[in-house]
Amino acid sequence: xxxxxxxxxxTKVDDMKPIFLSVLxxxxxxxxxxxxxxxxxxxxxxxxxxxxxxxxxxxxxxxxRSLKFYNNFHYYEYKGGVNFKVHKNAILALGxxxxxxxxxxxxxxxxxxxxxxxxxPQIIVFQSLGKFKIEQRxxxxxxxxxxxxxxxxxxxxxxxxPFGIERNNFKPxxxxxxxxxxxxxxxxxxxxxxxxxxxxxxxSQSTTLQVGYLHQFDYKxxxxxxxxxxQLGYFMEIFRKQSTKKNYDIDLKDN
Numbered sequence: 001x002x003x004x005x006x007x008x009x010x011t012k013v014d015d016m017k018p019i020f021l022s023v024l025x026x027x028x029x030x031x032x033x034x035x036x037x038x039x040x041x042x043x044x045x046x047x048x049x050x051x052x053x054x055x056x057x058x059x060x061x062x063x064x065r066s067l068k069f070y071n072n073f074h075y076y077e078y079k080g081g082v083n084f085k086v087h088k089n090a091i092l093a094l095g096x097x098x099x100x101x102x103x104x105x106x107x108x109x110x111x112x113x114x115x116x117x118x119x120x121p122q123i124i125v126f127q128s129l130g131k132f133k134i135e136q137r138x139x140x141x142x143x144x145x146x147x148x149x150x151x152x153x154x155x156x157x158x159x160x161x162p163f164g165i166e167r168n169n170f171k172p173x174x175x176x177x178x179x180x181x182x183x184x185x186x187x188x189x190x191x192x193x194x195x196x197x198x199x200x201x202x203x204s205q206s207t208t209l210q211v212g213y214l215h216q217f218d219y220k221x222x223x224x225x226x227x228x229x230x231q232l233g234y235f236m237e238i239f240r241k242q243s244t245k246k247n248y249d250i251d252l253k254d255n
Contacts, residue, residue, distance in 0.1 A: 042066045043214055045233035052240050055085045059095075065229070066107075073107045076100055079118075091124045115146040133160045137180075152191065156180035174200040193217045198231065208235040 042065065049059040058080070065075040079097025086092050101114040122139035137156040143149065158178030162171040175198075182192035198212030210233035218225045 039067070039228070040069050041072075041227060041229045042070050043229035043231040045210070045231070045235075047233065047235040049235070049237040050240070051237060057083045059083065061097075067104060067227070069230070071107070072104065074102045074104060074109070089126055093122045093124070095120050095122070112146065117144045118142065131161055133162075134158070135160070135178075151185050153183045153185075154180055155183075156194075168205060170202060170205065172202050174202070176200065188219065190219055192219065196231065206237050206239070208237075209233070210235065 044064045045061065046063075047059065047061040049057055051057040059082075060078075060080040062078045063076060064073065066073040077097055077099040079095055079099075081093055081095025083091055083093045096117070096119045099114070099116040099118055100112060101116075102112050103109040118141055120139050120141045122137060124135060124137045126133060126135040128134075135156075135158040137154070137158075139154040139156075141152040141154065143152060156178055157180075158176060160174055160176035162174045164171045164173040177197045178195070180194045181190070182194070183189055184191050194214065194216045196212050196214045198210050201209045203209070210231065212231040212233075214229040214231045216227045216229070218227070
C-alpha cells in the first residue's frame with residue numbers, strides 16, 4: 001500500500017513537470033515575439049551554495065543582463081560570500097564582488113559606465129503567515145566605483161507560497177513576489193525600486209529553476225528610467241551532510 005501511494009505521488013509530481021515547462025515555453029515565446037516592441041531585457045542568474053552545516057554556508061553567484069531580449073548586453077557581476085544562521089528565523093551574510101556596467105547601444109560597449117568592487121553585509125529575517133512565508137532583507141553596500149566611493153542601503157520585502165505535492169520534505173513549486181527599495185546617503189537619497197514576480201520549480205533537493213518578470217525603476221535628478229526584464233535563474237545547493245537539512249523550502253532568490 002505504501003509503495004502504491006509513493007508511485008501515485010511520483011506520478012502526480014511528474015505530471016506537473018510539463019506544466020512548468022509549458023509556462024516557461026509560453027513566456028519565452030511571448031517575449032521572443034514582443035520583446036523588441038516592449039524593450040524587454042534579459043536577467044540571468046547562476047547561483048551555487050554549499051551548506052557546511054545547519055548554520056554555516058558559502059555561496060557564489062554570477063549574473064548577466066541585457067537591455068534588449070538577449071541583445072545589447074550591458075552588465076555582468078560575480079560575487080561570493082558566507083551565510084550564518086544566527087536564529088531559526090534570521091540569517092547574517094557577508095558578501096563581496098565585482099560589478100561591471102557598460103554603455104548602452106550594443107553588446108558590452110566601451111568605455112564602461114562603471115567598474116565597481118562592492119562589499120555588503122546583510123541580515124535576512126523571515127516568518128510564516130499561514131501557508132505564506134514573509135521575508136525581509138536589509139543590506140548595506142560599500143561601493144568602490146570608477147567614479148569614487150559610495151554608500152547604498154537596500155530593503156527588500158518578499159512573500160512566497162510553495163505548492164504541489166510534497167516529496168522528500170519539500171514542495172516542488174513556489175510562487176513569489178518581492179519589492180526592493182534602494183537608498184543612498186546623498187541627495188536625492190532614493191535611488192531605485194525593483195519589483196519581481198517569479199515562479200520557481202524544484203526538481204530535486206539541490207536544484208531550483210526560476211522564471212520571472214522584473215521591473216526596475218531608476219531615479220535620477222533630471223531623468224527617470226524604467227526597465228523590464230525576463231529573469232531566468234538556476235540555483236544549486238550542495239549539502240555536506242544531507243541528514244542535517246530537514247526542510248528543503250525554496251527561499252526567495254537573490255537579485
